[in-house]
Amino acid sequence: MTELPKGHPCEDCPVRPITICRRLDAVTLANLRALGTMQRLEPGQPIFHEGDPVRRVFMLASGSLKIYTLLADGRRQITGFMFPGDFLGISIDDEYAFTAEALVRSELWWFTRDAFDRFVEDNPKVERELYRLAAHELAAAQSQMVLLGRKTAAERLASFFLSLIARQELVVGEKQAEFDLPMSRLDIADYLGLTKETVSRMLAELRNRKFIRLMSQDRVQIIDRAGLQEMAAGFGE
Amino acid sequence: MTELPKGHPCEDCPVRPITICRRLDAVTLANLRALGTMQRLEPGQPIFHEGDPVRRVFMLASGSLKIYTLLADGRRQITGFMFPGDFLGISIDDEYAFTAEALVRSELWWFTRDAFDRFVEDNPKVERELYRLAAHELAAAQSQMVLLGRKTAAERLASFFLSLIARQELVVGEKQAEFDLPMSRLDIADYLGLTKETVSRMLAELRNRKFIRLMSQDRVQIIDRAGLQEMAAGFGE
DNA sequence: CGGGCACTTGATCGCCATCAAGCACTGTGG
DNA sequence: CCACAGTGCTTGATGGCGATCAAGTGCCCG
Numbered sequence: 237m238t239e240l241p242k243g244h245p246c247e248d249c250p251v252r253p254i255t256i257c258r259r260l261d262a263v264t265l266a267n268l269r270a271l272g273t274m275q276r277l278e279p280g281q282p283i284f285h286e287g288d289p290v291r292r293v294f295m296l297a298s299g300s301l302k303i304y305t306l307l308a309d310g311r312r313q314i315t316g317f318m319f320p321g322d323f324l325g326i327s328i329d330d331e332y333a334f335t336a337e338a339l340v341r342s343e344l345w346w347f348t349r350d351a352f353d354r355f356v357e358d359n360p361k362v363e364r365e366l367y368r369l370a371a372h373e374l375a376a377a378q379s380q381m382v383l384l385g386r387k388t389a390a391e392r393l394a395s396f397f398l399s400l401i402a403r404q405e406l407v408v409g410e411k412q413a414e415f416d417l418p419m420s421r422l423d424i425a426d427y428l429g430l431t432k433e434t435v436s437r438m439l440a441e442l443r444n445r446k447f448i449r450l451m452s453q454d455r456v457q458i459i460d461r462a463g464l465q466e467m468a469a470g471f472g473e
Numbered sequence: 474m475t476e477l478p479k480g481h482p483c484e485d486c487p488v489r490p491i492t493i494c495r496r497l498d499a500v501t502l503a504n505l506r507a508l509g510t511m512q513r514l515e516p517g518q519p520i521f522h523e524g525d526p527v528r529r530v531f532m533l534a535s536g537s538l539k540i541y542t543l544l545a546d547g548r549r550q551i552t553g554f555m556f557p558g559d560f561l562g563i564s565i566d567d568e569y570a571f572t573a574e575a576l577v578r579s580e581l582w583w584f585t586r587d588a589f590d591r592f593v594e595d596n597p598k599v600e601r602e603l604y605r606l607a608a609h610e611l612a613a614a615q616s617q618m619v620l621l622g623r624k625t626a627a628e629r630l631a632s633f634f635l636s637l638i639a640r641q642e643l644v645v646g647e648k649q650a651e652f653d654l655p656m657s658r659l660d661i662a663d664y665l666g667l668t669k670e671t672v673s674r675m676l677a678e679l680r681n682r683k684f685i686r687l688m689s690q691d692r693v694q695i696i697d698r699a700g701l702q703e704m705a706a707g708f709g710e
Numbered sequence: 711c712g713g714g715c716a717c718t719t720g721a722t723c724g725c726c727a728t729c730a731a732g733c734a735c736t737g738t739g740g
Numbered sequence: 741c742c743a744c745a746g747t748g749c750t751t752g753a754t755g756g757c758g759a760t761c762a763a764g765t766g767c768c769c770g
Contacts, residue, residue: 722760
């Protein structure tokens with residue numbers, strides 16, 4: 237990555253660092269992991285802050301993280317959550333554009349940027365895979381724009397739950413009826429562009445409509461997936 | 474791109490098509506252009522619709538486009554505008570995830586997917602460049618999420634104007650004091666997650682604060698860029 | 711048990727959406 | 741040259757969704 241032709245034709249445009257955080261294939265992962273160092277994280281512990289120099293590339297092994305940006309007066313937008321297998325810190329710039337912080341006790345591997353770049357150079361398929369991963373991120377970002385720009389509070393929460401369970405099903409490899417909420421109500425709110433009170437109310441709303449059941453504070457059972465999907469897609473009722 | 478290893482490990486996850494629409498370097502462009510066909514577009518003419526099969530890759534030569542997604546009941550979110558030099562339709566999936574439509578009379582080159590893919594294979598640097606372009610898109614998408622999730626109406630418009638003029642300055646290569654608004658108030662609203670009325674009011678607000686001047690309906694002069702920047706960054710006043 | 715904290719629920723407020731004129735530019739025909 | 745639609749933008753009046761402010765509740769861990 238370091239030997240990417242710097243600038244040309246965009247060197248003066250406001251390039252900002254990028255997260256690529258979807259999964260690579262198993263073989264690549266194993267080879268890469270051999271180059272890395274493991275690190276434990278406590279809940280709330282930051283991995284890096286917005287503006288920090290980009291020195292390392294991270295891969296989450298267990299737990300979960302949040303990625304966020306702050307406005308001048310403290311308003312916060314969480315732009316993504318990360319789960320085991322996700323990559324973080326792969327960037328074409330020298331500063332992170334966001335802060336990354338552990339939600340729960342987590343483990344991650346880190347690699348120096350150089351080691352990671354060398355690995356990419358030695359594994360031609362990886363570059364292609366990285367592009368593929370970036371494409372996934374972009375598609376997700378676009379649906380999040382639709383969510384933030386045009387969906388109602390209830391629709392946002394429904395969409396969020398569906399994406400969380402889809403994600404978990406991808407990892408487990410089969411349909412699931414329940415999923416965890418490792419993040420707080422405030423984190424959910426800051427991801428969906430709402431307040432924690434509204435998240436709480438919409439949770440009650442989805443419960444009243446018999447779309448979901450709360451097994452505990454941080455575990456949700458899906459009762460009516462079709463109902464959730466209709467709501468997430470923006471059908472009136 | 475067609476020979477990207479299909480699936481593995483993401484084949485069952487909801488992959489959606491992706492736009493890559495920033496500039497490649499001049500040499501690459503010239504080589505690529507030789508493979509393409511030119512097409513003229515009238516204002517409002519669609520290039521493709523959400524759900525259409527991905528058969529071509531496009532490059533905008535002149536004019537401008539909008540990219541949007543619709544919800545079930547007709548709510549619309551514009552996820553991006555495209556300007557000369559931008560690429561469109563580069564995708565890892567077989568269906569477009571959005572609709573692309575000309576804002577004004579425009580010209581674009583198109584390439585068959587196969588021709589484009591062969592070109593990418595024959596030009597190893599291009600793959601790297603594509604990744605770089607995707608990274609730019611991702612950074613832009615993240616700031617748009619902050620805008621849509623946490624900024625006020627006035628802040629959104631200020632941010633939008635700054636990004637439009639930054640874009641134009643990138644093309645022209647020097648600082649500019651004025652820029653065009655090739656899109657309607659409704660398009661601006663659907664990009665910023667607002668209504669056309671609110672866009673109109675915030676335009677008046679920025680005018681009253683002496684941040685901008687309207688040279689005509691579709692041309693803006695920036696009077697106080699620092700003021701706009703503060704507002705866009707979310708400082709209280 | 712009890713203290714703390716996150717979450718829920720309730721009451722009120724405000725920003726922006728909605729509804730509704732009014733206005734300005736554009737083109738067209740008399 | 742002007743009447744006059746037609747269209748898109750602006751401005752005004754009102755309303756509603758979600759934010760804010762404020763209790764209340766349950767859960768976790770002492």
